[in-house]
Amino acid sequence: MNKVHFDQLDETLYKEQLPNGLEVYILPKKGFSKTFATFTTKYGSIDNHFVPFGGQEPVKVPDGIAHFLEHKMFEKEDGDVFQQFSKQGASANAFTSFTRTAYLFSATDQVTENVGTLLDFVQSPYFTEKTVEKEKGIIAQEITMYDDQPDWRLYFGIIENLYKNHPVKIDIAGTVESIQDITAEHLYTCYNTFYHPSNMVLFIVGAVEPDSMMDFIKANQSEKTFEEPKEIVRMYPDEPIEAAVKERTLEMSVQKPKVFVGIKPEALNLSGDEMLKHELAAQLAYELLFGRTSDFYHQAYESGWIDESYSFDYSLENGFGYALIGSDTAEPEVLAREIQHTLGNAMEKWPFGQADLDRVRRKKIGFFLRALNSPEYIANQFTRYAFNGMNLFDVVPFLEALEVPDLQAAFATVSAESQRSVFTILSPKKETV
Amino acid sequence: MFQTMNIAKGVNVHVNETTQFKTINFSLKFKDKLTKEKASARSILANVLQHSNEVYPSHTALRMVLDDLYGTSLYIDSSKRGNEHIVTLNVETVNDQYLSEEGVLEKVLNLMYIVLFKPNLENGLFKETIFNREKEAIKQRIESIFDEKTRYAQQRMLELALPEHPASIPANGTLEEVERVTNEKLFEEYQAMIHDNEIEIYAVGDIQAETISAYLKEYFKFEDRETSVDAPSVELVQPAETRVVEYEDMKQGKLHMAFFTPITFRDEKFPVMQLMNGVLGGYAHSKLFVNIREKESMAYYVSSSYASQFGLMFVLAGIDSKLEEKAVKLVLEQLEEVKKGNITDTELDQTKALLVNQLREALDSARGQIDIYDQYMELTEAFEPDYLISKWKAVTKEDIAQAAQQLSLEMTYFLSGKEDDSVE
Numbered sequence: 110m111n112k113v114h115f116d117q118l119d120e121t122l123y124k125e126q127l128p129n130g131l132e133v134y135i136l137p138k139k140g141f142s143k144t145f146a147t148f149t150t151k152y153g154s155i156d157n158h159f160v161p162f163g164g165q166e167p168v169k170v171p172d173g174i175a176h177f178l179e180h181k182m183f184e185k186e187d188g189d190v191f192q193q194f195s196k197q198g199a200s201a202n203a204f205t206s207f208t209r210t211a212y213l214f215s216a217t218d219q220v221t222e223n224v225g226t227l228l229d230f231v232q233s234p235y236f237t238e239k240t241v242e243k244e245k246g247i248i249a250q251e252i253t254m255y256d257d258q259p260d261w262r263l264y265f266g267i268i269e270n271l272y273k274n275h276p277v278k279i280d281i282a283g284t285v286e287s288i289q290d291i292t293a294e295h296l297y298t299c300y301n302t303f304y305h306p307s308n309m310v311l312f313i314v315g316a317v318e319p320d321s322m323m324d325f326i327k328a329n330q331s332e333k334t335f336e337e338p339k340e341i342v343r344m345y346p347d348e349p350i351e352a353a354v355k356e357r358t359l360e361m362s363v364q365k366p367k368v369f370v371g372i373k374p375e376a377l378n379l380s381g382d383e384m385l386k387h388e389l390a391a392q393l394a395y396e397l398l399f400g401r402t403s404d405f406y407h408q409a410y411e412s413g414w415i416d417e418s419y420s421f422d423y424s425l426e427n428g429f430g431y432a433l434i435g436s437d438t439a440e441p442e443v444l445a446r447e448i449q450h451t452l453g454n455a456m457e458k459w460p461f462g463q464a465d466l467d468r469v470r471r472k473k474i475g476f477f478l479r480a481l482n483s484p485e486y487i488a489n490q491f492t493r494y495a496f497n498g499m500n501l502f503d504v505v506p507f508l509e510a511l512e513v514p515d516l517q518a519a520f521a522t523v524s525a526e527s528q529r530s531v532f533t534i535l536s537p538k539k540e541t542v
Numbered sequence: 543m544f545q546t547m548n549i550a551k552g553v554n555v556h557v558n559e560t561t562q563f564k565t566i567n568f569s570l571k572f573k574d575k576l577t578k579e580k581a582s583a584r585s586i587l588a589n590v591l592q593h594s595n596e597v598y599p600s601h602t603a604l605r606m607v608l609d610d611l612y613g614t615s616l617y618i619d620s621s622k623r624g625n626e627h628i629v630t631l632n633v634e635t636v637n638d639q640y641l642s643e644e645g646v647l648e649k650v651l652n653l654m655y656i657v658l659f660k661p662n663l664e665n666g667l668f669k670e671t672i673f674n675r676e677k678e679a680i681k682q683r684i685e686s687i688f689d690e691k692t693r694y695a696q697q698r699m700l701e702l703a704l705p706e707h708p709a710s711i712p713a714n715g716t717l718e719e720v721e722r723v724t725n726e727k728l729f730e731e732y733q734a735m736i737h738d739n740e741i742e743i744y745a746v747g748d749i750q751a752e753t754i755s756a757y758l759k760e761y762f763k764f765e766d767r768e769t770s771v772d773a774p775s776v777e778l779v780q781p782a783e784t785r786v787v788e789y790e791d792m793k794q795g796k797l798h799m800a801f802f803t804p805i806t807f808r809d810e811k812f813p814v815m816q817l818m819n820g821v822l823g824g825y826a827h828s829k830l831f832v833n834i835r836e837k838e839s840m841a842y843y844v845s846s847s848y849a850s851q852f853g854l855m856f857v858l859a860g861i862d863s864k865l866e867e868k869a870v871k872l873v874l875e876q877l878e879e880v881k882k883g884n885i886t887d888t889e890l891d892q893t894k895a896l897l898v899n900q901l902r903e904a905l906d907s908a909r910g911q912i913d914i915y916d917q918y919m920e921l922t923e924a925f926e927p928d929y930l931i932s933k934w935k936a937v938t939k940e941d942i943a944q945a946a947q948q949l950s951l952e953m954t955y956f957l958s959g960k961e962d963d964s965v966e
Contacts, residue, residue: 119564195892200826413675437689
């Protein structure tokens with residue numbers, strides 16, 4: 110077992126890759142009662158076109174299938190896995206993102222049993238046509254719930270605007286129509302392709318003793334047989350750099366309009382240290398431009414263009430990414446124009462120097478140290494980083510090494526006018542009496 | 543867990559010296575009686591104090607100092623509990639030992655002092671432009687609830703079922719009352735908060751209790767005050783109607799049911815009611831989840847929750863608008879099972895195990911420690927998790943059935959999609 114100590118953070122991470130390919134990480138936290146574990150496959154909603162395990166020809170599967178599969182993993186021939194976790198005092202859950210499906214639990218007791226349950230249930234698929242049919246009602250209600258949430262519609266609206274072909278534009282849960290096509294056979298195809306241990310990471314953090322836990326995991330895995338791992342062939346369509354749609358509006362029942370300006374990054378083929386450096390640099394650049402200490406924020410708040418719902422974010426994965434800036438606002442056009450104006454000005458003449466960088470860097474380091482109190486943050490982020498070839502614990506040294514030109518260079522790839530789009534949600538016009 | 547010191551009459555400091563976290567957390571809680579007027583004024587006040595002050599007269603200036611202090615987080619929120627309204631100054635800062643710089647903690651404490659005692663004034667009142675802007679912000683916050691249909695439905699149900707009752711007063715107040723708040727009124731409210739409110743100060747982290755309380759006593763100058771927040775009254779008035787359906791332009795129907803229980807937080811049967819709620823709809827193994835979601839496939843979320851301060855239990859579900867009647871019937875059937883004591887050993891054990899897990903887990907965050915202690919210190923001065931755990935362990939199925947039998951349905955509220963939306 111490898112052991113890495115991070116002096117500055119006072120954390121020790123234990124790591125091992127098992128013979129079946131599974132990567133296992135254990136991070137003990139002093140003074141904690143709870144243990145949080147995530148078992149994650151590098152398989153999300155964007156993986157809808159691939160060569161199935163053991164097959165030759167690529168297949169396309171129905172929208173929403175990764176999420177559907179996540180739901181169905183909890184049901185077994187002898188009942189529901191939630192029941193088993195509950196008996197062992199654990200609360201379990203799962204989520205599906207564009208790029209990952211994660212199964213997780215947290216427990217303050219019977220940790221080893223719960224880790225066993227987590228590994229076993231994810232590694233024993235059980236799907237029948239009947240149980241698949243039954244799940245459609247539940248997921249249809251989940252989709253309908255999201256359909257009624259304006260903030261979710263706003264988020265997906267802008268991503269749909271930015272991407273022309275890439276499956277990131279498809280809602281993670283699919284649609285009420287698309288899930289009707291899902292069969293048990295589809296689920297087995299996806300499961301067999303993407304749930305091989307070599308495509309998965311197990312992360313355990315909290316009140317855990319690393320040596321005995323690692324022994325338990327090894328024993329659990331060695332009792333199971335898996336096929337030899339094969340390289341997963343995923344296909345993604347070509348995607349232009351430009352935003353697919355410049356502007357779009359949706360009407361729904363909201364008290365005030367909502368607007369997002371989205372910017373599609375150019376740098377979509379990064380991984381590892383390069384990706385980490387770029388992501389941090391671009392995030393700092395956006396913090397300087399749109400954070401709470403920026404000139405933009407000051408003017409927008411005082412002028413009443415934004416309210417407490419204001420947010421900005423920059424996020425990058427392999428193959429897609431987006432910067433989003435927006436708010437509920439009575440003046441969506443003015444706000445969108447001012448955001449674009451701020452982006453354009455910074456492109457023409459970069460306004461920030463060393464003191465600005467030092468300030469936002471400190472802020473980011475502080476945020477990171479705060480986040481390390483959270484087992485959930487550590488497990489989820491570590492796994493996301495690992496799937497992109499990055500190490501979460503490199504964040505502080507990478508932040509410390511950034512220079513002003515790095516921010517400028519990163520920003521240049523996420524700023525051009527052709528890469529921008531605006532999505533607005535408006536209340537339907539009231540009929541005049 | 544916490545050591546308590548009294549620094550003035552009605553002002554207590556509670557410190558948990560622990561190396562569990564990489565940060566140091568502070569919460570200063572100002573407690574007052576909950577009314578619509580107070581909640582409205584105090585929400586604006588929280589925003590005004592958080593915006594700027596005499597030393598850092600703009601929002602940008604204040605945020606820049608916080609960024610420089612390693613992104614120290616500082617925010618003031620408005621909440622309620624029973625008959626109390628609570629304004630909380632929350633601060634979290636990194637522990638010096640992870641930094642190359644020292645003295646961060648003292649700077650942070652000084653900033654907390656400035657935020658509370660050196661407001662941004664102009665002619666003896668809050669700066670007019672800031673007052674107006676933050677009043678507007680609170681109005682927008684209140685209005686934005688409409689966009690979140692589950693929250694909106696819950697609030698509508700409370701307004702209809704319990705008008706004028708503390709349970710239905712929003713922590714941020716109401717639009718009408720916010721509109722009525724003047725700058726003069728706000729300044730009075732500020733004075734009352736600093737000079738008259740009961741104050742609980744919490745600190746969690748790798749710090750010395752003596753040092754912190756000595757510092758607070760010397761620099762924060764809180765005077766003695768009378769503390770007299772009444773115990774909540776649980777008097778409920780029968781709502782005018784027991785079933786209300788309202789329509790909005792939306793796809794999913796939101797079912798919200800309110801039940802009254804005589805068992806409140808202060809009742810010795812309180813732990814029994816926590817279990818009762820858990821068995822009925824608190825968890826993924828509960829009767830509502832298993833029967834309505836898993837067996838009937840008619841909901842993605844269906845759960846119950848126990849508002850112990852008010853003696854209320856709620857059931858919430860997101861369902862197809864056509865299925866209201868069926869869902870209500872299924873909920874009442876499951877409740878009937880609990881009333882009859884039809885609870886398996888497994889259901890009982892699972893619920894106990896998850897309540898314990900939830901409590902222990904919550905104590906793994908500084909904020910969780912503060913919130914739980916602040917609530918439970920009303921019941922027992924030296925709160926330890928075992929206080930509750932031993933009580934839960936002793937609860938039987940019969941106890942749960944008895945608690946369930948005391949529930950009465952107050953109202954069924956259904957927020958439905960458009961009435962004419964009958965397209966198949």
